[in-house]
Amino acid sequence: MAEPVLLRYVREPDQGEIEAYERRGGYAALRRALRELSPDQVTDLVDRSQLRGRGGAGFPTGRKWKFVPKDAPVKYLVVNADEGEPGTFKDRTLLEGDPHLLVEGIALAAYANGVRTAYVYIRREFYEARRKLETAIAQAYQRGYLGQRILGTDFSLDVYVHPGAGAYIAGEETALLESLEGRRAMPRLKPPYFPAVMGLYSKPTVLNNVETLCCVPWIVREGPEWWLQQGPPQLYSVSGHVDRPQVVEAPLGTTARELIERAGGVRGGRQVKAFYPGGTSSRPLPARHLDVPLRHEELAQLGSMLGSAAVIVMDETTDMVKVIARVCEFYRDESCGKCTPCREGTVWVTQILDRILHGRGRPEDLDLLASLARNMTGTCFCPLGESVPPSLRAGLEDFREEFEAYIRAAREPVSMPVRLHLGAPAPGG
Amino acid sequence: MLSEAVKRDIEALRGRYPVAQSALIPALLRVQEEQGWVSPEAMAEVGRLLGLPVEVVAEVASFYTLIFTEPPGRHVVQLCTNVSCMLSGAEAVRERVERALGIRAGQTTPDGRVTLLAVECLAACDQAPCMIVDQQRHGPLSPEEAARLVEELD
């Protein structure tokens, strides 16, 4: 197995200290870029690396950077450290284990895009990650990697950490910008509010995920060909019914079977029933797809997606009705309430799933769920609402007999999933 | 009343952004760090410091689950109940913790000691089932370990 790249040093206890980071080759990419490369050349390297955003949408990073108008006098860089997609924990792992890698990535992205001010939007619950990151930023200022006239050039950059306050929807890029401007995190209309053109304070804004930016120092240091030869390196958050849940670094396109093996195999030696390949917003796949390469193209063909590459493993004992109900309940509670299909659709879906789970399901409920899934597809204002249909469709197509069994047997109520109290939904998550 | 230290910090926060309202959420969290919650009086004061109407402050505060507009207990326990934790036994942990505290998730013990929140994925599914006690993350937890942690809180 090749040496990991993104995770190479995260387990070194001193990696958060700037001396250790430098000793292991850190900030060499920034030095090189400032000395030898123009901003456009940095963007070109990233473009040639074929890097795609690791936050969920998978948009090519180089292309995104090229959308940013060059001549705009004020531009911003915003780092998405909100990591809220259920099952995803790779950004936290990077922040806690190698915070300078992100700082260096921020400096490189800012240099490439002519940015002088960057904000890291970090979720509130990341207490340790935030402490580590703030220490790294302070050390980088002291060493002249941030601040005025970085390394004696005329490139200057300020970086600020900005806390979130508990709202999954704030991870969506335009909602994040609303939140950063001090408002409720509700998505903006695209167009015109494409962040690269009209972002923070209506200025052009580069917005990237933590992992995306952590790839950049390696790409600049070793070159795009090397990067591609390494896989390219991809972080998969592997959790659920595996023996040792963990972030696995593997070449993009690794199969779930291999990832599960690297996470210690299925707990108790059981068989896999299903897995989410890209967080709960992706369509969960039955075990027959264990050998599909987990990559954008192959997963799209299956009606699923790579998303945040969070592989949630469910063994043969898993109650899929319960899991899907829990997932839909999550989206109901986190819906920002701005648009009707999502606000009301999530309530109806969870009500129907609730009665199925509690032995009050009706035969027509499955058709009702299918039609709700159809009505929520392509109609929601943002992808949050669109995250419900994939789970429902999988439930109705791949795990239908589990739903039917609940409906057939007017059985005793099962023990309820943890959050399925199903009282009034809490708008605004 | 906000302390001088908090007022100074809010002033400093304001200096980080070209628009004062951007400092609102960090300012509310700063107040909460000191007072445990954000009272109507605190909202008004933060509004004055940032030049915002109190209605705007209240509307924003109410949107975010981790801005407390009612006083929580002395300790806040956030128990993850999302899928990866659920698959790893979060239900049993929740039941055991509720029994240890004598309350349901979403409630505060009558003596004001602990508020128990059932929360969404904490991005720590490698430690499932997990919970955050005040600012410290714990996991993977057995029901007994979780109960012991909350019983030890004073």
Ligand SMILES: Cc1cc2nc3c(=O)[nH]c(=O)nc-3n(C[C@H](O)[C@H](O)[C@H](O)COP(=O)(O)O)c2cc1C
């Ligand atoms: C509901 C929702 C939640 C999201 N949450 C996150 C998140 O927590 N972190 C993240 O990086 N991207 C998240 N995204 C994706 C962002 O909108 C955006 O695509 C991404 O941050 C861009 O960075 P990238 O191109 O580097 O991936 C979310 C999207 C949606 C629709």
Ligand code: SF4
């Ligand atoms: S889809 Fe849901 S989260 Fe997105 S804007 Fe509509 S209500 Fe808000």
Ligand code: FES
């Ligand atoms: S599901 Fe509990 S930490 Fe992710």
